[in-house]
Amino acid sequence: MKITRILLAAGAVALASAIAPAARATLLTYYVVLNTASLGSDANGPFSLDFQLATGSGNVSNSVTLSNFLFFGGSPSGTPNFTDGSESGSLAGTLTLTNADANNEFAEQFSTGVTKIQFEVSETENTEEVGSGTPTDDQFNLYIDDQNASTNDDIATGATDGGDELLESAIFENATLSSVKTYNSTTPDSGVTVTTTVPEPASTSLMVVALGAFGLFARSIRRRAA
Numbered sequence: 628m629k630i631t632r633i634l635l636a637a638g639a640v641a642l643a644s645a646i647a648p649a650a651r652a653t654l655l656t657y658y659v660v661l662n663t664a665s666l667g668s669d670a671n672g673p674f675s676l677d678f679q680l681a682t683g684s685g686n687v688s689n690s691v692t693l694s695n696f697l698f699f700g701g702s703p704s705g706t707p708n709f710t711d712g713s714e715s716g717s718l719a720g721t722l723t724l725t726n727a728d729a730n731n732e733f734a735e736q737f738s739t740g741v742t743k744i745q746f747e748v749s750e751t752e753n754t755e756e757v758g759s760g761t762p763t764d765d766q767f768n769l770y771i772d773d774q775n776a777s778t779n780d781d782i783a784t785g786a787t788d789g790g791d792e793l794l795e796s797a798i799f800e801n802a803t804l805s806s807v808k809t810y811n812s813t814t815p816d817s818g819v820t821v822t823t824t825v826p827e828p829a830s831t832s833l834m835v836v837a838l839g840a841f842g843l844f845a846r847s848i849r850r851r852a853a
Contacts, residue, residue: 654798654800655796655802656750656825658824658826659823661743663819664818665818666818667739674772674774675708675736676718676734676769678693678734678767680732680766680768681729682729683755684762686757687756688726688751689751690751691724691749692721696719696746697743701737701738702738703719703737703738704738706735711733713726724767726765768795769793770791782819783812786808796808809821
């Protein structure tokens with residue numbers, strides 16, 4: 628019985644240690660789906676996805692990781708056509724933006740004929756703090772650039788600040804999916820829409836499976852001890 632208790636306690640601690648860091652490291656995770664079908668016959672193409680992490684107060688290290696890219700009807704070029712600040716990776720795998728500079732940006736072209744683009748966004752939990760006054764949050768932005776992407780020529784959107792973002796997400800404590808703002812494109816490149824969804828609770832499912840497997844193991848130990 629004593630051996631069983633030790634094994635149970637050790638297993639619980641190991642499982643908690645494995646789960647806790649991941650839960651603390653991520654503030655918000657969500658999927659983005661871009662409907663780009665209207666750009667297929669647009670004369671302003673080819674187009675590029677443009678991601679930016681704009682630094683706020685700048686005294687807390689934040690990052691945004693983009694992964695699980697899916698391009699329906701085409702593919703990314705494989706080579707960035709614009710970079711600025713601190714970024715690593717590409718649309719072929721995982722892309723990470725870190726707030727090391729005022730504007731941390733990455734743009735990569737996608738092929739004509741892409742009708743939909745889907746990817747996952749994961750933002751860290753750190754929140755800007757200042758000794759006095761109101762801190763400025765870091766902000767993650769998504770744009771689509773036209774053929775003049777190297778000069779940051781973003782397609783027009785209905786963004787309320789006039790910045791032509793398709794998506795903007797301020798990184799602050801207790802941020803939720805409802806705080807992520809999305810906008811549609813407008814003339815002359817109208818038709819692009821953006822939706823965001825919460826990913827399936829895969830981590831919760833894995834935890835349940837792990838606990839179930841550990842329970843079976845502990846039961847087997849008890850039977851042997853008996």
